[in-house]
Amino acid sequence: MSLQHVTTTVNGDRAEFLCDTMETLLDALRDRLGLTGSKEGCASGDCGACSVMFDGRLVCACLVLAAEADGRKVETIEGMAGTGELHPLQTKFLELGALQCGVCTPGFLVAAKALLEENPDPDETEVRYWLAGNLCRCTGYDKIIRAVLETAADLRGQ
Amino acid sequence: MELEFTTRTTFDKVGTRPPRPDGTDKVTGRALYGADLAGADMLVGKVLRSPHAHARILAIDTSRARALPGVKAVVTRDDFPDIGPEGTVKGEVEENLWDVARNVMARDKALYEGHAVAAVAATSTAVARQALKLIDITWQVLPHVTDVDEAMRPGAPLVHEDMITAGMDPAPEEPSNIAEYTRIEMGDIEAGFAAADVVVEQTFRTEAAHQGYIEPHACVASASEDGVAELWCCTQGHFSVRDMCANILGMDLASLRVTSSEIGGGFGGKTTVFLEPVALLLSRQSGRPVKMTMSRDEVFRASGPTSSTSITARIGATRDGRITACDASFRYQGGAFAGSPVGYGAVCGMAPYDCPNVDLHCYDVVVNRPKAAAYRAPGAPMAAFAIESLLDEIACKLDIDPVELRLRNAVKEGASSVYGPTFGTIGFVECLEAARDHPSLEAAPGPNQARGIAAGFWPNYGGQTSVTVNVNNDGTVLVSLGTPDIGGSRASMCLMAAEELQIPYERVKAIIADTSALGHNDTTGGSRVTHSAGLATIAASRKVIDTMKRRAAAVWDIDVDAVVWDQGCVRPSGANAGDHEPLTFDAIAAMAPATGGPIAGHAEINAEGAGASFAVHVCDLEVDPETGRVTVLRYLAVQDAGKAIHPDYVEGQYQGGVAQGIGWALNEEYIYGSDGILQNPGFLDYRIPVASDLPMIDTVIVEVPNPGHPYGVRGVGETPIVPPLAAVANAVSRAIGQRMTETPMSPPRILAAIDQAP
């Protein structure tokens, strides 16, 4: 079985790997590049734990073939914090206790960041529907939704 | 236990909401969970699972798989030692190891669809998958049964041909699928019903739910030639994993070191082993590290969901709403092995109420489904569904407010509980009053809307715990715990250590140590950790203080009785102790090397004194009368926490339990076809609530201190999932004017009930 050579950009840096054509982007990120912040919760696009940005669009990395990443731009949770500084969403999640076990948290953060970039002033319903593809089994979502709404307000300077 | 205390009520740090010590790693993706470890030369392990609900395994031929290039190990039932029905139990395992060993790998029969029958380790996932296809099994398919009531009928297919019901006098002569019968009796049931003015009776059914943790089971095993092995896995209890694996594989406890990874949710489902013994065997056979992860589909088919149940209950009450009698039959299936939580369910259902006459019959039933594991307050939500629904029916019949009805019957300190002992200090009445007085009850339900109220109870427990508190020379403190942190317990332990040591919270860090670093720790579960690990952390911190007092006294050359611990400093106890400047915590820490070496405290305890926890939930919802769809509009969870150490994570437990309970009530279920095959082993059709399904979940933390803990802590994790099935059912029933008696209350079921309404 010959492997596919893929050259891509991950969190702003050029990345290269060899992969089987059956491998998903999630497999490649985790197993080829050692970026294990994106989690596999279902491998069917139903839980959102592997949410990443793919050429500027929010996607589940488990539903993208690794080979598709050639020449594309991938952004993962590992690239969310600046140098020595957390993203405001990350800070707010910590401040409000918006995580328990934490395994869904990277996916929520990537998805929430995408939301605020597109809609800086979402209401509660918009946040809930935008994040409906991210399953959390611990928190009942309450503190997560609050954290996103409060971060949005902070970023708007309110 | 040697720790002497009076429960304190004023705190400096406890009750605040600082960020958790493990938080930054979790928001940046650095935290390592079960599937995140990679080792050099690591193999991939995969399990072959039964496609049949019930089948005898006549032969297993692995020769074609072994011949496939890249396959490094293949294990089947033949590779497991026979531990015998009594087994040699080392360590603190409480599960029946004979059953666990057979659940991990099928022996003569596959007992459910998904039951493991063989496993391989190979150089890649693709090769491992290919190898599974090359294992040839000769099956003799047998009749199966997956429904609890059908399994109890005479003539039902027998899951275990030789199972004789325990607990019956005289013992039955014929085998059946009833593993155990238990009867719980108090008072005079006939007199109780004779005294009743109103009697309600119903049969209720609940379908099995899965814990639904987002992280599938995963582990990495590495066995070396000298018989020593290491295991990394996501678990609620790595000491129990060590004990179970060692016993199943015939190893010494000291030869197996288990490290718990970060854990992506458990809710009781990660209290046993599935992959771990198999991975150890594959590693032993191949001489290489082996990683195994379950797919989501395997999690549903082959880990441990909760029981499905069938409950017939009858409650009598006087005209003024005093409960006089309750009799009930609880039928819980525990999957393919004995051990459903029927007994807990039965006592938890009635525990909140002062009912003098009780007669409960409990049946633990086996069926061709995966072995049930614990799920948050095991057994209690289903029983509460039945009991709290009947109380709602009584409230409707007598036209009494449902909170008022419960207040009239609520257990108080000194009441005798249905499971025996007299209640100590409890906060049920306080919870009911807080719910009654909450502003969210002021809104009157609109058309097609209604409000449902239900209560819940969980006894909580303590258990064995070892904690070490190490003081560094710079005055920072490290707490080593042996209880995996599922929901923020490291933050709570740091708060309690900081409170005792009177140092800033930021100066305390906590880790989960592996099995070689601490004495035995019971599993994280039963809502025990904040109570028991908290007790141990406090005890260990007090030993640190004792040592610090001795060191300061020695430096001052005065008697240790002449110093006191005050505001994070050691001071002379009075004028005649001499004139010494107080020594701060940091100063004594800095002097440690020169005053006798490292300062540490440790505590190895068996925590007792767990305080029972009660909750009252209020659910407002709307039913679409044309489609049967339910929209939850408002939800209030009131619960006694004793003392909330870190209120964010207490609220989080309430909200999380509510969300799981709402999911179970409305949509979550195991759906079996007539072929005994699970039809919805994925998050698409096993419908756990998504963010847009739920409203904000209001919480009220009631604090009636538990006298069994120095800070008054009660466990909080289990109780919040007990009331929601009933709270939702009571609301739906009131909205449509028809009593709902089955979960899930899916749109088709509600529409059918509406169509049947008079």
Place this chain on the structure above:
Amino acid sequence: MRYEAPRTLGDATGMLASCQGVARVLAGGTDLLVALRSGFVEPELVVDIKRIPGMAEIVAEDGGWRVGAAVPGAALGRHDGVCRAWPGVVEAVELIGSTQIQGRATMVGNLCNASPAADSVPAMMAAGALARIAGPDGKERDVPVGDVATGPGVTSLAPGELVASIFLPEAPARSGDAYLRLIPRTEMDIAVVGAAVSLTLDDGGCCAAAKVVLGAVGPRALVVEDGAAAIIGTTLDDDSLAALEAAASAAARPIDDKRGTVPYRRKVAGVLARRAARIAGTRAGENR
């Protein structure tokens, strides 16, 4: 499995045609990757069409819109022209999965997956959409969207053919469309029942033309002629909507499965058709 990402439509159809074994087209991949992962399909060849120029574009054509096969739902939902003309089609596409799925899933993929419960198909059919099919001989043909899926998982596409785009025609003045589905949750589920209605009002506010299409109540999306007849010539008053409801329930040919029962689907098909017609009517009234 061979993965190819051709740069022209001709290359794509050529690869598909010359493949001896199972070949699959990869657009959004939200169905294909799940099938691959579960072992449900084991293709010899996967042809990724996203690198073909124009595939991810929406262009104006004859007063309507041509939507490329690789346009994800997220892009369609942000296209003002399509949103204005066919809000029902857009809402149907946007109901497919989560935000993450919307970043990938395409209308054409939803069509070619040929699920009886596909959300966008009834809405496209009600809108009179055409699928442009490209073949290995370089020829293209346009067929009504309703003719692509022939049964669960089966399409009328010949070997080597693929659907290159969907044409949404010009929306007539005073017209409106709507799509509703029933799922137990609010998101992330497969439709238990879906109902699309597209209609046009005359100057007097009477319904001059209508199409009613149901999803998930038959082996493929069902056109309910009797339902349309029940509202044409009416002002969408309660009685005509009740007649539409009855016609939709009567036309439904559902099965019992893990997602719903026959009587439930039958009843809800009527309810949703009625509700969708009311929304479409309101939209038509606002659309001058």
Place this chain on the structure above:
Amino acid sequence: MIDVRLGATLRSMAGGRESFPVEAGTVGQVLKRLQGAYPELSPVLHRGVAVAIDGRIYRDSLLQPVPDGAEVYLMPRVAGG
């Protein structure tokens, strides 16, 4: 003298009898003397029990003192999720 009572859950396993008097000063002594004096309790003890003393539940504390005249119940052991 301590009057050990069986919680309702266990009573049916021991022939229905509720009360078992023993002389004992600790939980361990209670269990040992029950075993010797009341053979009908062996299925209960074999199953594993927790002991409630004046309303507080002890699972494994054989050394726990039992005050004379205390309310002592045997109960099934409780775990959880």
